[in-house]
């Protein structure tokens with residue numbers, strides 16, 4: 001079955017309704033609305049959001065025979081309306097450095113996203129320092145170093161197993177003395193021991209605030225779109241252990257149903273700063289609500 005993000009939603013609604021070339025319209029009745037709601041839920045939009053979107057679509061249309069294009073337009077409009085307020089690029093501040101703390105579970109795409117962002121900032125003429133704060137995962141540090149080379153930015157590391165907060169402090173000192181525009185700090189993603197991680201992140205925040213009481217200016221939560229509804233749980237957890245200010249959703253190039261972004265926007269209202277659309281350095285795009293809605297509805 002084609003994922004919703006690849007454009008199956010309308011096709012399925014019409015196919016299921018027995019509509020074909022000879023009947024290109026479908027009556028919007030309770031049955032059809034129920035099917036529509038099911039399709040939205042199946043696309044990871046969540047029950048509450050799907051119900052509300054369906055109710056809004058029904059308004060003024062119930063009892064009418066509609067073409068798939070008409071339903072598509074209405075649906076895309078509803079989804080875009082939910083997404084517009086959260087489609088916001090990473091806000092930039094005059095602080096030198098602007099400190100961006102990057103959090104998320106292992107494998108979500110933190111390292112990759114930091115590399116892509118660093119490259120974009122460099123391209124915009126900004127100087128960037130990166131700190132490899134996941135000091136317990138040697139592989140993560142190595143990966144970040146590779147990304148640093150690709151992006152042309154220095155990556156500060158510390159011996160394996162050493163205190164991430166002390167690395168963050170050193171990175172802050174260096175970024176300040178060099179007058180860097182941005183400092184991006186990678187962090188561990190071990191949710192297995194939430195209490196530990198919470199303390200680790202709190203300590204990082206504490207020490208960087210010694211250098212700048214406003215830091216971190218952004219706490220970016222990186223989420224993997226292929227985890228579907230899990231992304232909602234991850235936001236809940238990370239909001240408890242860090243002061244999440246915005247999201248980056250990765251792996252939207254795959255078979256992922258981006259529907260979970262609608263549920264996220266509806267439930268948390270956190271800005272979506274960018275989306276990951278591949279494994280290469282330029283595969284990070286601004287989040288465009290209209291384009292997203294059109295692709296989701298298909």
Ligand code: GDP
Pocket residue numbers: 104105106107108109110111112113140143189250251252253254275276277278279283
């Ligand atoms: P981390 O453990 O959170 O630092 O995750 P990584 O940055 O190492 O990414 C985990 C895997 O996801 C790697 O294989 C990345 O290449 C891949 N990845 C990250 N972002 C994207 C994306 O937007 N699209 C795709 N297709 N793969 C991605």
